[in-house]
Amino acid sequence: GATVLPNSPEDAELERVANPEAGTDYLVRFTQPEFTSLCPMTGQPDFAHLVIDYIPGEWLVESKSLKLYLGSFRNHGAFHEACTVSIAKRLEELLQPAWLRIGGYWFPRGGMPIDVFYQTGEAPSGVWIPEQNVPGYRGRG
Amino acid sequence: GATVLPNSPEDAELERVANPEAGTDYLVRFTQPEFTSLCPMTGQPDFAHLVIDYIPGEWLVESKSLKLYLGSFRNHGAFHEACTVSIAKRLEELLQPAWLRIGGYWFPRGGMPIDVFYQTGEAPSGVWIPEQNVPGYRGRG
Amino acid sequence: GATVLPNSPEDAELERVANPEAGTDYLVRFTQPEFTSLCPMTGQPDFAHLVIDYIPGEWLVESKSLKLYLGSFRNHGAFHEACTVSIAKRLEELLQPAWLRIGGYWFPRGGMPIDVFYQTGEAPSGVWIPEQNVPGYRGRG
Amino acid sequence: GATVLPNSPEDAELERVANPEAGTDYLVRFTQPEFTSLCPMTGQPDFAHLVIDYIPGEWLVESKSLKLYLGSFRNHGAFHEACTVSIAKRLEELLQPAWLRIGGYWFPRGGMPIDVFYQTGEAPSGVWIPEQNVPGYRGRG
Amino acid sequence: GATVLPNSPEDAELERVANPEAGTDYLVRFTQPEFTSLCPMTGQPDFAHLVIDYIPGEWLVESKSLKLYLGSFRNHGAFHEACTVSIAKRLEELLQPAWLRIGGYWFPRGGMPIDVFYQTGEAPSGVWIPEQNVPGYRGRG
Amino acid sequence: GATVLPNSPEDAELERVANPEAGTDYLVRFTQPEFTSLCPMTGQPDFAHLVIDYIPGEWLVESKSLKLYLGSFRNHGAFHEACTVSIAKRLEELLQPAWLRIGGYWFPRGGMPIDVFYQTGEAPSGVWIPEQNVPGYRGRG
Amino acid sequence: GATVLPNSPEDAELERVANPEAGTDYLVRFTQPEFTSLCPMTGQPDFAHLVIDYIPGEWLVESKSLKLYLGSFRNHGAFHEACTVSIAKRLEELLQPAWLRIGGYWFPRGGMPIDVFYQTGEAPSGVWIPEQNVPGYRGRG
Amino acid sequence: GATVLPNSPEDAELERVANPEAGTDYLVRFTQPEFTSLCPMTGQPDFAHLVIDYIPGEWLVESKSLKLYLGSFRNHGAFHEACTVSIAKRLEELLQPAWLRIGGYWFPRGGMPIDVFYQTGEAPSGVWIPEQNVPGYRGRG
Amino acid sequence: GATVLPNSPEDAELERVANPEAGTDYLVRFTQPEFTSLCPMTGQPDFAHLVIDYIPGEWLVESKSLKLYLGSFRNHGAFHEACTVSIAKRLEELLQPAWLRIGGYWFPRGGMPIDVFYQTGEAPSGVWIPEQNVPGYRGRG
Amino acid sequence: GATVLPNSPEDAELERVANPEAGTDYLVRFTQPEFTSLCPMTGQPDFAHLVIDYIPGEWLVESKSLKLYLGSFRNHGAFHEACTVSIAKRLEELLQPAWLRIGGYWFPRGGMPIDVFYQTGEAPSGVWIPEQNVPGYRGRG
């Protein structure tokens, strides 16, 4: 159906569902190659490829609400560093995960891309956390 | 011959054979790029690329029965997270391995794929456990 | 400076400059991996990687205006096929090029991406037109 | 919503919509990496990666109905060669396209994969038809 | 079941089945990355990656018999050039295809690999024959 | 030794030497991934990966002088299109080659790279001219 | 606007802005594939691909000033090892980061490239620091 | 010369030579992409890509005898797991290495490949042991 | 055995054997990634990756003599262009092939590699001649 | 100028220069894809791709002398294992580095390549030592 994209991250209703495997440690990875926001200085569009990893506790994020939440940055001004970290913090608050991290791989501005890597703290031992292995920026040739 | 695909994971008879190298620690990896199940909400097909690693104890999984067990999800509704973890738990119960893990690399829904990573606990030292290195999702371009 | 993104393709002022090498046949390729529009049915965002090739006549497209024109689809509803072709036709009208083509490589919807390939007609002989070689969609694994 | 997967290709209602760019020659490519059918000899699942290219005439295929049509092979027995060609012929009948082709890239059986390549005839000149460039099968190493 | 590998290509019974799409021009590609024969000079094993393309007429090759035929070179002495071409000629004789080709990509001997490319003649127009695109030999680094 | 980089393309002394295989048609390709010039509007640096192909007549370009000529753009303002084409024309004038082309693969500005492809005219038949196959720009992910 | 490139690293005014996420540990990565300096022995141009990682404390580097600072090496003589390390030290002095590293991947001289890897000391635990994974130099083939 | 391939692993004479760098810890890696054995159940050929790493003590394996030993599995029935581990044990017995491991990357059977990873125990610290990084199995697409 | 490397190309005895498939048109490709010669100006070593394609007439080149012939450039001074073309001409003279070509992919000197592409003339129709597809030079990043 | 290649490693004068960043821990990597020596048994050429990493103390190796030293193996007989390790030991003696390692990636002999990995001992903590990530040997396909 015709779900309306929220106007801003604040307006987005990020939802959680009960973790069907609560009590078991595992990692969930979401890859969102379709992220866009606005530059708060110039209003021009920014684009990023995002990868979010988390070890759920009692809750899983509800997938469709996550998609809408990420979509809500479309008309929202945000600096690369703060934007990436704020997504993690919003999920952290909602999900109270055992652990969470986000990699934000931003498209180049001025020919020079920025990547932002954040995690909630030391990774727990005994849980499998593969590297994200998003290729580095290459330029040309 | 014309082996019948089991109707559901519960119907599948997963079998084990004696480990010919029992007493030696080594890792076995199965890669199944041909996995499909049904979405329990919509009934629509889901697809995944699965990689299973285990360190056998007394038992190896019998390969053909593993193939049929994985094939039995074909007409079975299962959420990504629970489906991936349940396959590991079924193998764990049957094989009592020294250690086991599964990576479930699901095809995108709503443009955003989910990966699920589960292991039975801290990896034993002294056994060689290479990374799975399944490429991340790229989108386009 | 803070250039304002046009509200729609119709509002965008696509500009041309004199071709400094008019009289010489050559090909210009623009690659825009940061394209987004809205689905006219659901209002949800769509993303594409675009590659535009043209053989200029009297005119070159002015780069910044091209960027703003492509950016103007951000809040605009457009079907994949018509959107891709309409970009080519707008450029064709403005530039009167010897020849032009566009490849639109859209991100998957329902797990199945669409590519759209359009050119203004038979490619002229004697001009070098390399293939775009954008990798096909891979899914997972 | 909960669309029901058709029981067989015959049951699937493949639909067409008016081509919004009728009168313009262009190519549309659909990539479906999530295709599965049954082996008519053994009843065991087969998997394929499909890429369909067509030059629309008066009609476009309606995307969701195409997805359901392809999904309808899930419980249907079909040989690789005939299955691939039959999909093309069904689309040809419905769409009366200027031209159409399909590449079926099947997963290995007995360690040896089959690819099937079909087109409706000589490709029209003046229309851009990029190669599909699906990587060849590699085995291991 | 326990099919016996033929002792030599002469002993192998290569079989054909009726082409279910006779009257339609299409291409079938078999990839066999598991080919081995013996060097007729030294008796040492040789290995190759083979790719066979053909446009069937009245007949398709029966897949299992093709696998056994290729397997029958295992204890058979054959030079790279003649071995590759002879496989094509055997298939040509059996299938009377509209057209056929084989690429034999042999592992290096003396550090220098040989590839052999053979086809039955000019490729028919109007049939789609994608390139095989097997990567060239790289050495190290 | 300490060769001085010329101040501008005009100051660079591009030299030629006799073609040791004059009378034989062959192609020479130079790849220069270390090219930089200045934007004539802003004075900011631009970078490109260049690939030059030519079929020599009586003359070969002297390699070191070619390197210095390309290096002479370092402090020189030049638009992407004109810069790429002018390099070809300078070589054409000096060498009077049977045929020549240049691919200029420029780093992105405003997130959108430009490629420029120029050749002196229809490629002669009977000479082998492989594609340059420089990978397209990918953005991120 | 037409910002003037500084004449030397000493002349470049590298600027810092307040870290909007001060108090949170995260990593920022800048990739600059467009770096060039001069060889202090011969005056000839050198090129490098640079990747800078840092964990900000109170300050972030201001992106445009970083670009100009890196651009200021254009007419500056610097040995590979010292140049790479000096960039890190300049940033360290300005930003007082929790940790910083730089990878300098230099283009080959004499056919043999040099890479330089420097970090300010032991990486802090609990912060996510992905590998840079810049591909090694390959030569040809 | 015409060395005769041994009939079985038992018949193969695996030889050792004095380690010219005895007393120095280093790793030797052999890659054998040309391995084949027989399935003990069906007699059909199996293929594998093998990578063997070891830290020599007093002895190195003699290369040609290693090649013949691996070749001796050609007409020998062996299960994937036991075959891979037994090669390591044979080398271990002969060489008394400081440490040894083997990765066996088997071609798919039933569409699902098996990898086997074995090492003699905890890797010694202070010796450099790079990952084998053999790509995972991909299926198609 | 201990074959002696010839001192120069003139000293090398390149040999031919009867084509076992004379009367059939096919292509043979040799890849030699281990080629080295000397720079005639400086005496310093040069390296190249060579790929030779030919359509045999009455004769095949004898592989070991080809290896020794290519090895004979080791202490021989030769310019890139002339060296590559001369190898082709020597083979042409010996083999009288229906057609022949060589690609010489030289390692960079002064940071800029040269490729040389030569063929004996227009390629015959009806014979399959795949592209060599040796990757272009990339520099770094 | 015309520097003479030393006749043997013993004749090569490997030189050192003062480390301009002495007192700072960093890693220097040299990649030499153009290495060749002779087989001491047969006199035939061997080729390798070498990667050398070191953490300098008071000294850096002088680049040109390193190139000549590596070039001096051209007419020198050396076994793969001893050759690789001896290069490291020569550098260790000259430079007294904090740490050093070498990876020798040799081209296949008998179809089976050898890699040799040596380091001077446990890597120091607090210094960044990226993996060399030279791709494994692939064979064909």
Ligand SMILES: [Ca+2]
């Ligand atoms: Ca940019």
Ligand SMILES: [Ca+2]
């Ligand atoms: Ca890791």
Ligand SMILES: [Ca+2]
């Ligand atoms: Ca690792």
Ligand SMILES: [Ca+2]
């Ligand atoms: Ca989707």
Ligand SMILES: [Ca+2]
């Ligand atoms: Ca082309």
Ligand SMILES: [Ca+2]
């Ligand atoms: Ca094409």
Ligand SMILES: [Ca+2]
């Ligand atoms: Ca070899």
Ligand SMILES: [Ca+2]
């Ligand atoms: Ca092509």
Ligand SMILES: [Ca+2]
């Ligand atoms: Ca083609």
Ligand SMILES: [Ca+2]
């Ligand atoms: Ca071509």
Ligand SMILES: [Ca+2]
């Ligand atoms: Ca082509």
Ligand SMILES: [Ca+2]
């Ligand atoms: Ca790591």
Ligand SMILES: [Ca+2]
């Ligand atoms: Ca199989």
Ligand SMILES: [Ca+2]
């Ligand atoms: Ca160089």
Ligand SMILES: [Ca+2]
């Ligand atoms: Ca071609």
Ligand SMILES: [Ca+2]
């Ligand atoms: Ca690592």
